[in-house]
Amino acid sequence: MRKHILRLVLIFVVIAAVALFFLSRPDRAELSVAAVSGVRPEITAPRKEIIPTVSVADAVGWPDGATPRAAEGLKVNAFARGLDHPRWMTLLDNGDVLVAETNSPPREVKGIADWVMGKLMGKAGAGVPSANRITLLRDADGDGTAEARSVLIDNLASPFGMAVTGGYLYIGNHNALVRVPFTPGQTRITATPEKVIDLPGGGNHWTRNVIANADGSRLYVTVGSASNIAENGLEAETNRAAILEVDPVAKTFRIFAAGLRNPNGLAWEPRSGRLWTTVNERDMIGSDTPPDYLTAVDFGAHYGWPWYYWGGYPDARVEPANPALQEYSKRPDYALGPHTASLGLAFADDIRLGGRFASGAFIGQHGSWNRVPVSGYKVVYVPFAANGFPPEGAKPVDVLTGFLNDEGEAMGRPVGVIGDRTGAMLVADDVGNVIWRVSAR
Template sequence: MRRHILAVLGLLVLAAIGVFAYLAWPDAARLDVAAVSGARPTITPPREQMLPTVKTADPIGWKAGEAPTPAAGLRVAAFATGLDHPRWLYRLPNGDVLVAETNSPPREGGGIQGWVMRHLLGKVGAGGASANRITLLRDADGDGRAEIRTVFMTGLTSPTGMALFDGQLYVANTDSLVRVPYTEGATSVTAKPELVVKLPGGGNHWARNVIPAEDGRTLYVSVGSASNVAEGGFAREKFRAAILQVYPKEKTFRVFATGLRNPNGMALVPGTNRLWTVVNERDMLGSDLVPDYLTAVELGDNFGWPWYYWGGYIDTRVEPKNPELQQYVKRPDYALGPHVAALGLSFAGDAKLGGQFTRGAFVGEHGSWNRKPLSGYKVVFVPFDAAGWPVKGAKPADVLTGFVTPDGDAHGRPVGVITDRTGALLVADDVGNAIWRVTGAR
């Protein structure tokens, strides 16, 4: 009996040593991010992990006079500072800017992965309580800085997306889509939010987005998965990892497209009004997989999550298998690199940055927590051609960098991106608690 106990203890010690060794020497990337970017990224064999690679950029904020680094020919300055975890932006018709000051609701789940996620959220500046409000910012004198700031709306639950539609302002909470009457020029809303549809809440991916659809009568709402690869069961994933099409008059919805692990930013490309989204792909297949992506989305599309990635590569971890789906899985249009955490999306449209930033998509990359070395932590631009598709052979171009120090600490993390009424680019920085304004050089 004693020998059996010693044997078991020995195995436990070896297992513990293995875990700690893994944490000390996580999987390191063997490819540059650029190699896993573009229309034809390099897809290498997966390096499956029991625990995710843990590599974080600890938040340090911005000191007075510090700012991100703009691309050559651009300038950057603070539009607003001192906010509480600003993640998403929306421009009203009169030029006012709404910012969702928001954060994850309390995290659920136990076990090693639950502990890792809660620990990491604190490390990357995403573990605090949510302000649960929308703030209005107004640059009345046109100097490029918001001098008027008011609490526009409260009574929300981890809100993200905002959209005006038929005289109402729609807000995507983590667990519902709600609306209130909107009056142009108003600096606050006192009406009680009206429920439009309930949304599945909880789990890993809490942020929801909403935009008006091209048909003029429905809305698109993005809902991320509850898990990495449905390890908590498929019942938890109902109406998740999907873009929903909401019929606001009827207060109903249908699944528009699915197999999208965590779609967040959505936008209609100017000219064609085709729906595009950016998607966070899965973890724990190594630092080189799987690339986050930017893609067009049509009714009935299935991008494969959780069974497949990048158009048909099998994720062997997922049970039960779904071999019948493989031939129908749609391959994304454009890879943004592994673990960059692509969240924000805005097409150039009325942007006036000039040069190479005239036609294409701005993408806010929140940055990795599970890749060595770090990836993302910047705003990039994907050039599009006149037909409304990414330029063949093009790689993402940096627009705004410098969010991470040479020592690996994070001044900030970019999320939502929009243009203001002058054509400048506004970038929400939820760790730096600021909104940055990028303009073309004069």
């Protein structure tokens, strides 16, 4: 009898081990990143992952003398080194560059998933405490390297986006939009930040980008979701997965567009004057789907999250369902590949590299943590046609690569992209703690 029980236990253990092996095997991509990019990407059937695919590049930093690789006809140099997790930048009218040295606010660990995510982010170089400051960089002699820097303002709360308008510097903290009086040329702000509006703080997506319209009468603020697919309930997603439109005088806001899981980059397309954004899509339905994307943002539009992706593909995991939304779920304009973590966004009116980069959008792809093989870890260019949209058949063009070494480790990870006062491209690298400058030869 005892031998029979031991045999049954052994059989159960073997079966459980085999099941765990197959359930925990990473989902491998069956399509190329290019196939899941463009105006009409390939959208495959979802492949449910019981245990998330995990394949994040270890953060190792840059060896002495190493740099990323610029596309043919371009060159790259370090604009500033020795920063503390630089993620986002803005250019001032006098040519100074502001950079947010920042990281996630402290995360509340509610379970094994939060614990695992914390470990993953640490492995990827995102586990360091936030410096919580904005630093000013100045290249007064115009040689392409910032020879002066100063802490413009500190003691912030995971700051990210910045906008200067109406005599104020607006800052997107993770939990509030704040402002301080500011005039370009200043190198230090001592004023206490004034709150404009509260924002939903923390969550899986804490970055809050900020952009002003032409006359400064309205500000637009990105607020990512608190979760993957609203698994903690829709109440936890109030005023999230959205772009907010803020009246800075009345200190009020409304939802400008919704259903955007994690919008980050914001920029005005120069021909049409329309607002565009980059968005990171959901996880755990395979290495091939859905694509992150670049899209024009229409007032009142809903882009599907959490119920739908890419203009109406249903996510059966989401409860309760929302069938009435399917036909109204707006399809994005351009796919950027699966799990690329596309963040930075700037148009060619600000970044003037000429030639084949004369009319389009530059996008910083931070890189995947949940795809095999990895995707992103580079800066790409998306060409635009005269109508202010990417043309059919256009694929992303590599502009700055080489962030991964031969062992697949991350020497750097690109985030924000802007143009400097000469039209060269600046790229914030939050793993290498560098801002790279890309210019024409």
